[in-house]
Amino acid sequence: MKNFLHQGDCLPFLESLPAARVDALITDPPYASGGLHIGSKNRSTSEKYQNNDTVRKYPEFTGDHRDQRAHLRWMTLWLSECLRVMKDGAPICLFTDWRQLPLTTDALQVAGFTWRGIAVWDKGEGVRPQMGRFRNQAEYIVWGSKGDMPLARDVGVLRGVYKEVVKQKDKFHITGKPTDLMRDLIKICTPGGLILDPFAGSGSTLLAAELEGYDWLGCELSEEYKTIALERLAQEH
Structure with a gap:
C-alpha cells in the first residue's frame, strides 16, 4: 500500500x-499544549491557536485536550505501533x-x-510577540531512528535549524506546517522511500513527499x- 490517505483513528490503521x-x-501530532490548566486545554482548537487577525477560518481538530499523563500514554501507544511498521534504521521526526x-x-x-537529537523550526519574529518576554518563535523536531542508523545511507547533511515563515496561501490547517519546510525535512528519508504520516492534517507532509519523489x-x-x-494532492497532477 502506498500513496494512500486513510480517514479514521490512527491506531487501528497502524495495526493493520x-x-x-x-x-x-x-508527523505533526496534536501537542495538547494549548493551555496550562484543564479549562484552557478543553477549549476548541480555534480558540487556542487561531489568531484574532487571521482572515481564514480553519476546521477544528480533536485530540488536543489531554493532560500530561494521558498524552504520554497516548503517544507511547501509537509510537509503539509505528516502531513495528518501520524498517530497521528508519528515521523518525516528531514536531512539538x-x-x-x-x-x-x-x-x-x-x-x-x-533518540538522536532535536532540530529547530524558526517561524520568524512575527509570531505572537509579548512585551518583556522572549518570542515563542520556534517549534522543535524531535528525531531518532529504529535502532542503528547507518551513516552510509544515501542522504546528505541536513540542516539543524529551518527558517520558514508561514504564508497564508500555503496554510490550510490551524497548526499547519509550511510545504517548503516539509520538503526539506523529509529528505532525511532515503531517496524514493515510503514516508508515513499518521496525523496528515491538511496533507503538507504527503504533498512534500509527492513533490520530492517519495x-x-x-x-x-x-x-x-x-x-x-x-484536494491539495490532486492539484499537483
Whole structure:
C-alpha cells in the first residue's frame, strides 16, 4: 500500500499495516499544549491557536485536550505501533513545542526508538510577540531512528535549524506546517522511500513527499482535513 490517505483513528490503521514496511516516519501530532490548566486545554482548537487577525477560518481538530499523563500514554501507544511498521534504521521526526518537548523525547524512547537529537523550526519574529518576554518563535523536531542508523545511507547533511515563515496561501490547517519546510525535512528519508504520516492534517507532509519523489502513506481523523489534503494532492497532477 502506498500513496494512500486513510480517514479514521490512527491506531487501528497502524495495526493493520505489515511490519517493517516504512522507510521514515515524519508527523505533526496534536501537542495538547494549548493551555496550562484543564479549562484552557478543553477549549476548541480555534480558540487556542487561531489568531484574532487571521482572515481564514480553519476546521477544528480533536485530540488536543489531554493532560500530561494521558498524552504520554497516548503517544507511547501509537509510537509503539509505528516502531513495528518501520524498517530497521528508519528515521523518525516528531514536531512539538516547548511545553511538550520533554514529554515527546520521553515518549520516543519509551516506545523503543533511539533518540538522536532535536532540530529547530524558526517561524520568524512575527509570531505572537509579548512585551518583556522572549518570542515563542520556534517549534522543535524531535528525531531518532529504529535502532542503528547507518551513516552510509544515501542522504546528505541536513540542516539543524529551518527558517520558514508561514504564508497564508500555503496554510490550510490551524497548526499547519509550511510545504517548503516539509520538503526539506523529509529528505532525511532515503531517496524514493515510503514516508508515513499518521496525523496528515491538511496533507503538507504527503504533498512534500509527492513533490520530492517519495512514496507516502497517511492517516487523518478529520474528514474535513482529509478532503483538503486530497484536494491539495490532486492539484499537483
